[in-house]
Amino acid sequence: MAKPEANIDTLWAELARLAEEGELRRLSCAFARFVATLGAAPPALVLASAVLSELEGHGHSCVQLADLGSGPAELLGWSEEQWKDLARAAGPLPRTGKAWAQLLAGCQQVWDRDAFDYDQPLVLDGERLYLRRYWRDETLVAQAVRERALQAREVDAGTVRGWLDLLFASDRQAEGPDWQKLACAIALRGSVAIITGGPGTGKTYTVARLLALLFATAPEAGSQRIALAAPTGKAAARLKQSIDKALGELADRVGPRLPLRELTLRMGAARTLHSLLGARPDSRAFAHHRGNPLDVDVLIVDEASMVHLEMMASLLDALPPGATLILLGDKDQLASVEAGAVLGDLCHDAQAGAYSRATCDYVQAACGETLPGDFLGDGGPLAQQTVMLRHSRRFGGPIGQLALAVNAGDAVRAESVLRSGQDGVRWIENAQQQHVLQLAQSGYGSYLDVLNTGLKAGFNTNREEWVRQVLQRFESFRILCAVRDGEWGVSGLNEAVAGRLAQAGLLRPQGEWYVGRPVMVTRNDYTTSVYNGDIGVTLPDPARPGALRVYFLEGDKVRSVLATRLRNVETAFAMTVHKSQGSEFRHTVLALPRERGAVLTRELVYTGITRASEQFTLVSPAGAVLAEAIALRTHRTSGLRGMIGTPAR
Ligand SMILES: Nc1ncnc2c1ncn2[C@@H]1O[C@H](COP(=O)(O)OP(=O)(O)OP(=O)(O)O)[C@@H](O)[C@H]1O
Numbered sequence: 001m002a003k004p005e006a007n008i009d010t011l012w013a014e015l016a017r018l019a020e021e022g023e024l025r026r027l028s029c030a031f032a033r034f035v036a037t038l039g040a041a042p043p044a045l046v047l048a049s050a051v052l053s054e055l056e057g058h059g060h061s062c063v064q065l066a067d068l069g070s071g072p073a074e075l076l077g078w079s080e081e082q083w084k085d086l087a088r089a090a091g092p093l094p095r096t097g098k099a100w101a102q103l104l105a106g107c108q109q110v111w112d113r114d115a116f117d118y119d120q121p122l123v124l125d126g127e128r129l130y131l132r133r134y135w136r137d138e139t140l141v142a143q144a145v146r147e148r149a150l151q152a153r154e155v156d157a158g159t160v161r162g163w164l165d166l167l168f169a170s171d172r173q174a175e176g177p178d179w180q181k182l183a184c185a186i187a188l189r190g191s192v193a194i195i196t197g198g199p200g201t202g203k204t205y206t207v208a209r210l211l212a213l214l215f216a217t218a219p220e221a222g223s224q225r226i227a228l229a230a231p232t233g234k235a236a237a238r239l240k241q242s243i244d245k246a247l248g249e250l251a252d253r254v255g256p257r258l259p260l261r262e263l264t265l266r267m268g269a270a271r272t273l274h275s276l277l278g279a280r281p282d283s284r285a286f287a288h289h290r291g292n293p294l295d296v297d298v299l300i301v302d303e304a305s306m307v308h309l310e311m312m313a314s315l316l317d318a319l320p321p322g323a324t325l326i327l328l329g330d331k332d333q334l335a336s337v338e339a340g341a342v343l344g345d346l347c348h349d350a351q352a353g354a355y356s357r358a359t360c361d362y363v364q365a366a367c368g369e370t371l372p373g374d375f376l377g378d379g380g381p382l383a384q385q386t387v388m389l390r391h392s393r394r395f396g397g398p399i400g401q402l403a404l405a406v407n408a409g410d411a412v413r414a415e416s417v418l419r420s421g422q423d424g425v426r427w428i429e430n431a432q433q434q435h436v437l438q439l440a441q442s443g444y445g446s447y448l449d450v451l452n453t454g455l456k457a458g459f460n461t462n463r464e465e466w467v468r469q470v471l472q473r474f475e476s477f478r479i480l481c482a483v484r485d486g487e488w489g490v491s492g493l494n495e496a497v498a499g500r501l502a503q504a505g506l507l508r509p510q511g512e513w514y515v516g517r518p519v520m521v522t523r524n525d526y527t528t529s530v531y532n533g534d535i536g537v538t539l540p541d542p543a544r545p546g547a548l549r550v551y552f553l554e555g556d557k558v559r560s561v562l563a564t565r566l567r568n569v570e571t572a573f574a575m576t577v578h579k580s581q582g583s584e585f586r587h588t589v590l591a592l593p594r595e596r597g598a599v600l601t602r603e604l605v606y607t608g609i610t611r612a613s614e615q616f617t618l619v620s621p622a623g624a625v626l627a628e629a630i631a632l633r634t635h636r637t638s639g640l641r642g643m644i645g646t647p648a649r
Contacts, residue, residue, distance in 0.1 A: 007091035011043045014089035015050055023078060028053035035121060039108035043090040048104065049122065051076070052129055060637040061134040061309055061339045065104075065127045066097035067637070075637070097127040104129060128639050134339060137313035141342065142643030144316035148192035148325065149381035149644075155189045156217075157365035163216050164367045166254060167209040174391045177369040180206040183387035184213050185366040186359070191324045194304075194386040196331045196347050198403065199584075199610045200394025203328045204239065207300055208246030210326065212254060214298060215263050222263065227296040228270035231306040231336075232533040235582030237555040239302040240270035272531055273301070273311055274524060277318055281526045284310075288318035296323050303582045304329035309340025309638075331388075332407050334607045335636060337578055345640040350388040354379025382644050398422040399609060399616050406606045411627035418618060426617045433487050436479060436619050437500040439589050440573060443477030444497075447537070448506040451516050455540075463542060464558055471553040474518055474537055476586040479574040480608050481593075482600045482629075488593040488621060493574035513538055513548050513563045520575055523568035528561045533579060535572055538563055577608045588612035592620040592629070600629040 015032065018024040032050040035041060052063045054076060067075060073083035087093055094100040104124050105112040111120040111132070123135040130138070164181050183206050187193035195203050215221040228243065230236040244264060251260040276294065278287025288294050299319060301307065304327040307315070319325055327343065331350055335341035353375030355363075360371045377383075392400055398417055402425055405413035418427035428435045447470055454466040479497070483489040487496075498517075501507040507516045517538040521530045530536075534552055541547035541562070548563040577590070590608035592600065605626070609616055620626055 007043050007089060008041075008046065010089040011046055011086075011091075014086050015046075018082070018086065023082065024050065024054055025057055028057070035109050038121070041109070042103070042107070044093055044100070044103055045107045045109065047086065047090045047093070048100070048129060049109075052122070052131060055637065056131060056134070056339050059335060059337070059339050059341070059634075061138055062125075062128045062130040062637055062639055064097065064637055065100035065129060068100050068129075069094060069096045075635070100129075101127050125639060128637075130639075134309065137309045138340075138638065138640055138643065140313045141309065141316055142640055144319075145192055145346065145382055146380075146644050149190060149385045151191045153189050153191070155185075155362075155366065157362070159217060160185055160188060160213065160366040161368055163213050164209075166257075167212055167250065176390075177363075177371060178367070179387055179389050179391075180209070181367040182363055182369050182371075183389065184210045185363055185369075186385060186387055187324070187326055188213055188217065188366075189362065190385045191322070192327075192382070192385055193324070194327045194329075194343075194346055194350070194382070195389065196329055196343070196350050196386070197389030198330055198332065198392055198395065198407075200392040200400075201389035202391075202393060203389060204242040204302075205246055206389065207326060207328060208243050208250060211243070211247065211298075211300075212250055212258060212260060214324075215260070216254075216258050221258070222266070224263075225295060225297045226267045227276060227294065227299045228267065228302075229273050229276045229299065230270060230302040230582065231273055231311070232303070232582045233272050233531050233554065234533065234535070235303040235306075236270035236272050238582070239300075241555060243267075243270075243300075270302075273307065273315060274531065277314055279524065279526070286314055286318065289314070290317050292318075293320040294318050294323070296320070298324045298326065300326045300328065302328045305331065305333040305343040306336050306581050307342055308336035308338035309342055310338065312340070312342045330610070332603065332606055333581060333610070334578060334601075334603045335634065339636075340638060340640075341634070341636040342640065344636075345638055346382060346644075347386060347388070348641050349377070349379040349383035350386050352377060352379070353388075354383040356384060359384045380645055394613070395610075398425040399612055399614075402616065403606055403609045406602060406609060406630055409602060409630055409633075411630040414630060415626065424615055426615075428617065428619045429623050431619045431621050433493070433496055436493060436589065436591055437496055439617060439619070440479060440497040441500055441504055441506075443479075443587055443589070444474070444501065444573065445506070446476060447473035448501065448516065449473075451537075451539075452506065455515070467539060467551050467558050468553065468556075470537055470539070471551060471558065475535070475553075475583075477589075478580065478583075478585040478587075478611070479589045479591060480577045480580050480611065481574050481591050482577060482604055482608075483593045483597065484576065486593065488591050490570075490574050490576055493591060494571040497573040498571065515540060515548065518572040519550060519566070519569040520572040520579060521566070521569055525566070525568065528565050530561060530566065533582070536561075577604050577611075580611050581607060584611055584613050586613055587615040587617070589617045589619060592618070592622075592625050594621045594625070596625050596628045596632070600625065601632045601634045602630050603634045605629050 015029050019029045028050045031053040032046045035049040071083045073080050104110045110122045112124045123130040183195045247264045329343050331347035354377030402417045450469045481490045498509045521534040524531045536550040536552040541549045549560040551560045588611045
């Protein structure tokens with residue numbers, strides 16, 4: 001092998017060139033430089049540091065050294081040539097993961113887990129290389145989840161069965177086991193459970209019954225401290241509303257045996273994870289952690305697919321050992337923008353089940369359900385605490401068929417559903433931007449009608465109800481984009497839609513703030529109490545002529561902030577699919593870009609489709625992009641699954 005230092009200048013020049021061309025973040029170059037300042041830095045280490053930092057920006061929590069050996073061009077979104085040029089500049093590189101591990105273990109900047117730890121920035125765990133922060137988070141999540149999954153609770157199977165028979169209707173038609181009942185029984189016996197399933201599969205319905213079961217089997221139901229949380233304010237409000245509704249319906253069914261209404265009233269509001277953990281301005285640290293744990297017995301977290309690695313680590317760190325964590329979410333949805341695909345990793349065995357014989361016996365005793373042989377296997381401890389709900393009650397029609405086809409990677413079937421002419425789905429192929437603008441004009445017509453009628457009437461009568469109507473109607477339609485820039489991106493479409501609505505005389509956009517401007521908050525702001533993802537509409541301030549306020553809906557309540565006090569917002573006629581997670585719109589339009597690019601994946605298309613409750617319209621300027629996107633699965637490198645590991649209980 002050539003002397004390592006021989007190529008270092010060429011390598012720095014090549015990294016700088018890639019950064020100049022926008023192929024590499026400047027941050028990744030800067031990180032590699034920082035690593036090089038800490039000690040002798042062979043080109044392979046510099047290269048690995050830059051690649052690791054770059055992959056973090058793509059959502060990977062670590063790099064598999066075998067990928068460095070074979071060339072991570074695809075992971076980086078580069079051509080093979082680009083990678084080869086960089087690799088050549090670094091000189092001869094190890095070809096296997098093992099050889100990479102040997103080389104990196106000898107570097108001062110890398111903590112090899114068998115050696116002395118003096119806080120090096122890089123961690124070598126087997127054949128995976130981590131930025132220290134992600135290694136710490138991943139290890140914490142894996143250990144906490146594994147310990148919780150192995151912690152068995154004493155359960156009286158006969159009592160549980162009696163309650164489950166009361167809580168669930170007996171006239172079930174669907175074939176196979178009642179996964180909802182099963183989920184309740186399984187969640188009751190451990191201190192962690194995951195209930196995953198597509199839209200409308202009854203996750204909330206199930207968790208309401210689980211809560212009733214927890215109350216019914218607790219020594220003192222009234223003293224159970226239940227907390228509800230979700231990554232965004234909107235998802236939290238939705239969770240609370242659905243759970244209250246489901247518990248209200250159940251109260252009649254259980255009658256005097258359990259004072260469900262009173263117990264429901266004792267549960268607080270659902271909160272965002274940030275607020276639950278006690279986020280502080282300008283700090284990554286939360287008020288709650290293992291030294292100051294949360295005051296809860298049961299924590300239910302909805303939309304768990306949106307929870308990124310760092311947040312999951314903080315959550316598990318703050319959860320008292322005796323508390324139960326219930327994660328709800330759709331494992332097939334897009335992962336968070338930040339690193340990690342935690343729910344996807346945790347649900348690795350959810351589809352197959354992989355239940356042990358002991359789990360089958362428990363399920364049989366506690367809910368009378370027999371798990372078919374197909375679902376038996378040798379999944380690890382977490383697989384025994386995970387249940388996938390498989391029957392959607394809301395999504396039987398064409399939107400559901402389309403979502404299923406996309407999820408299964410069947411582009412031919414997806415295209416045929418889109419072209420079938422069935423009510424509920426539509427595909428505008430070879431579209432022009434004009435098509436989206438027409439859809440926007442009719443889709444947003446409803447909120448603009450209420451808005452303009454109220455403005456004309458001077459909105460003196462029942463102003464709050466008028467504001468609520470404007471906000472609710474705005475939420476019934478949305479344009480979702482895969483990309484941010486360009487004609488088919490969020491910025492291009494927002495501008496074009498505002499222009500179109502102005503042309504039609506429905507809006508008067510003047511400057512940044514104008515009456516009717518819908519906005520989305522892009523950063524948490526603790527001084528005004530608005531949070532990333534909150535959506536509001538700008539309306540006149542009744543107290544100050546000429547001033548504008550942005551109104552937000554929180555459950556049924558309306559609150560407002562002076563427009564000029566909101567610093568991190570963008571117009572929200574169009575938004576990214578990422579930002580739409582946790583929301584549902586009566587009519588959802590998904591606008592695909594002309595070229596696929598790295599972000600447009602199966603998970604993105606699936607997430608976009610499943611935001612629609614009644615009508616889904618796909619608009620694409622180039623037909624082939626859909627099939628290409630369906631073929632491309634999101635892959636995020638992580639060590640979580642391996643760390644949680646086997647054996648089963
Ligand atoms: N076993 C059941 N029997 C009768 N109705 C059910 C059952 N399970 C779910 N439902 C109904 O199906 C609808 C969807 O259920 P739910 O809202 O719980 O699904 P979800 O998985 O939480 O959906 P989302 O992912 O959209 O939040 C609700 O109206 C619910 O009352």
